[in-house]
Amino acid sequence: xxxxxxxxxxxxxxxxxxxxxxxxxxxxxxxxxxxxxxxxxxxxxxxxxxxxxxxxxxxxxxxxxxxxxxxxxxxxxxxxxxxxxxxxxxxxxxxxxxxxxxxxxxxxxxxxxxxxxxxxxxxxxxxxxxxxxxxxxxxxxxxxxxxxxxxxxxxxxxxxxxxxxxxxxxxxxxxxxxxxxxxxxxxxxxxxxxxxxxxxxxxxxxxxxxxxxxxxxxxxxxxxxxxxxxxxxxxxxxxxxxxxxxxxxxxxxxxxxxxxxxxxxxxxxxxxxxxxxxxxxxx
Amino acid sequence: xxxxxxxxxxxxxxxxxxxxxxxxxxxxxxxxxxxxxxxxxxxxxxxxxxxxxxxxxxxxxxxxxxxxxxxxxxxxxxxxxxxxxxxxxxxxxxxxxxxxxxxxxxxxxxxxxxxxxxxxxxxxxxxxxxxxxxxxxxxxxxxxxxxxxxxxxxxxxxxxxxxxxxxxxxxxxxxxxxxxxxxxxxxxxxxxxxxxxxxxxxxxxxxxxxxxxxxxxxxxxxxxxxxxxxxxxxxxxxxxxxxxxxxxxxxxxxxxxxxxxxxxxxxxxxxxxxxxxxxxxxxxxx
Numbered sequence: 339x340x341x342x343x344x345x346x347x348x349x350x351x352x353x354x355x356x357x358x359x360x361x362x363x364x365x366x367x368x369x370x371x372x373x374x375x376x377x378x379x380x381x382x383x384x385x386x387x388x389x390x391x392x393x394x395x396x397x398x399x400x401x402x403x404x405x406x407x408x409x410x411x412x413x414x415x416x417x418x419x420x421x422x423x424x425x426x427x428x429x430x431x432x433x434x435x436x437x438x439x440x441x442x443x444x445x446x447x448x449x450x451x452x453x454x455x456x457x458x459x460x461x462x463x464x465x466x467x468x469x470x471x472x473x474x475x476x477x478x479x480x481x482x483x484x485x486x487x488x489x490x491x492x493x494x495x496x497x498x499x500x501x502x503x504x505x506x507x508x509x510x511x512x513x514x515x516x517x518x519x520x521x522x523x524x525x526x527x528x529x530x531x532x533x534x535x536x537x538x539x540x541x542x543x544x545x546x547x548x549x550x551x552x553x554x555x556x557x558x559x560x561x562x563x564x565x566x567x568x569x570x571x572x573x574x575x576x577x578x579x580x581x582x583x584x585x586x587x588x589x590x591x592x593x594x595x596x597x598x599x600x601x602x603x604x605x606x607x608x609x610x611x612x613x614x615x616x617x618x619x620x621x
Numbered sequence: 622x623x624x625x626x627x628x629x630x631x632x633x634x635x636x637x638x639x640x641x642x643x644x645x646x647x648x649x650x651x652x653x654x655x656x657x658x659x660x661x662x663x664x665x666x667x668x669x670x671x672x673x674x675x676x677x678x679x680x681x682x683x684x685x686x687x688x689x690x691x692x693x694x695x696x697x698x699x700x701x702x703x704x705x706x707x708x709x710x711x712x713x714x715x716x717x718x719x720x721x722x723x724x725x726x727x728x729x730x731x732x733x734x735x736x737x738x739x740x741x742x743x744x745x746x747x748x749x750x751x752x753x754x755x756x757x758x759x760x761x762x763x764x765x766x767x768x769x770x771x772x773x774x775x776x777x778x779x780x781x782x783x784x785x786x787x788x789x790x791x792x793x794x795x796x797x798x799x800x801x802x803x804x805x806x807x808x809x810x811x812x813x814x815x816x817x818x819x820x821x822x823x824x825x826x827x828x829x830x831x832x833x834x835x836x837x838x839x840x841x842x843x844x845x846x847x848x849x850x851x852x853x854x855x856x857x858x859x860x861x862x863x864x865x866x867x868x869x870x871x872x873x874x875x876x877x878x879x880x881x882x883x884x885x886x887x888x889x890x891x892x893x894x895x896x897x898x899x900x901x902x903x904x905x906x907x
Contacts, residue, residue, distance in 0.1 A: 354814075355714040362709055366724035372782060373727060375750060376739045388748045392757065438636040447629035453637070460644060462835065462896045464843050466868055466885040470654065470878050471647035492643045500636070525628050554732035556846055561873055572734040579738050579850050586742060593735035600730035605723070615729065615787060616794035 376597065379590035387586050400591060407578075407588035411566070416574035417595065423489045423570065424552040431494050431548045432541060439503025440529050444515065457497040465557075473561055484568035489559055493552065499544055502617050506540040507533060543614035546607055550600060571596055651882045659879035671883040681884065683859055684867040687773070688842060691863070695777040696837045700830065702781065703788035708822065710789065711796045725786040733783075737850035740779045744851075769860030772852045776861055779847055784840070788833045795829035796822070828903045835899045839892050845869060864888055 374394075379387055380403055381396040407413050441447070442454060472492055477483040510533065518528045534541065559570045569577070575592045578584050604611055630637075658667040675681050706725050715721065728736070743750050744765040752762040765771045799822070807817050823830075845865035848855045854870075855862030862870075864884060872881030 351714065355716075358709060358712055358714055359716065362715070362721055365706075366721050369724045369728070369782065369786070372736065372739050372743065373731070375743055376735070379739070379742060387742070390748070390753070392750065392753045434636045434639070437632045441629045441632035445625045445629035445632075447624055447626045450629075453633065456640065462839055462892055463648075464839060464885070464888045464892050466843055466865065467651050467889045468644055468647035469868075470872050470882050470885060471650035472643055473873075474650075474878065475642075475647070491639070494639045495636070495644050526631075529632070550730060554730075556733050557869075572732050575738070576734045576850060579734070579741065580853055589738050590742070593738050596735045597731050600732075601727060604727065604730045608722075608726075611729075612726070612790055612794075615790045 373597070373601075376590055376593050379587065380594040382587055382590075384585055384587050387590075399587060400594075403585065403587040403591035404595070406585040407592050410578060410584065410588060411569075411574045413571065413574055413592055413595070415567070416569050416571040419486075419489075419568070420553060420571040423486055424549050426486070427490045427493065427552040428545050428549045430490065431496055431499065432545050434494055435496055435499035435544065436503045436507075436534065436537070436541065437529070438500045439505075440507050440533060442500070442504045443507035444512075457500050460495075460497045469557075469561075472558075476562055482562075484563050484565040488562045489570065493555065493558065496548070498617075499548065502544055502614075503537070503540065505617070506537045510536055539610065539613070542607070543610040543617070546603065546610050547614035553596075553600065651885055654879055655882035655886055657879045660877055664879070671879045674880060675883050675887070680859065680862070680867060684862045684864045685887075687861060688844065688863045688865075691773065691777060691780075691844065692838055692841050695780055696834060696841055698777070699781045699785050699837060700788060700834055702785045703792055703833065704826075704830065706785065706789040707792035707796055708818065710793055725789055727786070728783050729787045729790070731783065733846040734850065736779065736783055737846055740775060740782075741851050744775050766852060767857055769857060772857060772861050776844075776847045776851060779851060780841065780844070784837065788837065791833055792826065792829055795826050799825050831899055831902050835895060838895050842888060842891060 378393060378396055381398060381400045382393060383397070383399045383402070386393060386397060386399075404413075438457075442450065476488050476492060482488040515528050515532060518532055519525070523532075554572060555570070556572050556576065559573050560576065563569055563573065566574075571592070575589065575596065578589050578592075654664075655671050656666060656668045657664045658670045709715065710718065710721060710725070744752075746752065746762060746764050746766070749765070751765075756762060763771050765775050803821055803825075804817060807821060812820070843865045844863045848861045848863050848866050849869070852861040855866045864887070868881050868884045868888075871877045871884060
């Protein structure tokens with residue numbers, strides 16, 4: 339009796355397991371399909387992309403497509419700009435948001451409630467509200483259009499990063515910091531040499547998310563750095579989409595060059611990645 | 622605890638400086654610009670100029686209608702899908718978990734331009750893989766980009782593909798924070814898995830679902846790149862033009878900053894209303 343019920347339970351388990359995989363596998367394949375097609379298109383000559391046959395396997399035309407792309411727009415140069423901007427932005431943004439998060443987690447100060455309210459309030463505020471004055475200010479008043487500064491500095495304000503770091507610091511034992519203070523260690527040294535090293539996993543998660551955001555950022559770089567030599571890689575690629583005489587194999591090769599490094603980072607650092615997003619570190 | 626104003630503000634200074642210059646002032650300035658006629662030199666104060674135009678502008682109502690239509694259909698579909706993904710990825714019965722996670726989470730790292738290009742090519746009328754696959758099972762081709770309804774569908778499909786996994790990550794973290802013994806107790810009491818989902822999982826997950834929904838609504842409300850690149854500047858004939866695209870067109874093509882600011886503030890108003898609804902939905906029961 340008892341063995342029969344346990345075997346029926348385990349066969350019910352098996353049935354549920356099969357149903358689960360039967361449902362999830364096609365869904366996963368559908369989800370991978372656009373990425374797969376991106377890779378396939380990037381390896382095909384244009385006459386292959388625009389032919390009536392169904393092609394689902396890679397060809398050997400990737401390097402030719404990259405050459406075509408490079409001829410149409412200096413894509414390698416644009417990638418250079420994107421990388422430099424993303425690295426600088428990530429470093430500065432991690433520093434700024436951790437400093438702010440540290441202040442909110444560690445000190446009692448006049449106006450703390452207001453600062454916290456600002457940070458929470460701006461999370462749900464559409465970026466559109468600041469876009470136009472930001473553009474007028476940076477392009478006309480500061481005359482910084484088509485510079486790296488324009489790409490790096492305005493996006494440095496990031497409220498979710500501050501909340502993330504505040505959370506990280508407030509979970510640390512404060513006795514540790516207080517002990518250092520009693521020893522006469524200055525606050526900025528406690529921050530740099532005690533708190534930041536302890537927060538390393540959170541800093542990694544934040545850095546990955548911020549790097550990705552900068553790497554993929556489109557609207558602001560499209561507006562502010564529209565001169566050919568100053569474009570970031572997504573903007574340069576975007577200018578080709580919609581042109582009539584353009585190599586789609588080249589565009590797809592560009593899409594792969596933009597996406598593949600991030601996929602590798604994602605696979606290698608999945609844990610940090612997911613931790614960063616799960617904390618709502620950025621949208 | 623003693624106050625440490627000087628130390629605290631030294632740490633906050635760079636951040637608050639960036640905030641003041643690039644957010645606080647623009648928020649105010651944008652409001653002021655919306656009351657000015659900006660196509661004359663110099664700009665002049667004309668309180669009803671842009672707002673008056675807004676309430677009588679068919680292009681604005683078209684963009685508002687399209688944006689709300691995408692919101693109302695795409696966000697619920699995507700959130701439902703994200704919940705399904707998260708719950709199933711969390712199942713102890715799942716094999717090859719890493720592969721499934723990769724499949725659903727990978728779109729999170731794909732940039733807007735890259736995926737817009739792929740979707741545009743996949744849905745091409747004559748040579749797109751989607752129509753080829755439809756034909757191969759005997760269905761007729763769909764002219765995705767010449768008609769409004771299929772063009773809207775492509776945008777919604779693309780956005781859902783890009784963001785469902787992102788929301789699933791947040792929801793999965795929420796699921797994993799639900800204590801396991803709640804489910805064990807329910808299983809002992811012979812509560813079915815389906816009932817457990819509706820009576821335990823969903824209620825405990827509600828604040829996170831609402832959070833995801835609000836972020837998605839605010840993100841979708843500002844939708845710009847997809848109608849800009851996939852449906853070619855909001856085509857066919859403005860049929861997929863969103864508020865974000867209208868703002869871009871008015872602000873940065875026609876250089877009509879005043880009118881674009883009025884559009885931006887309309888979007889902010891919608892966002893504030895949605896945030897208030899969120900606060901109300903997740904309020905502590907009295």
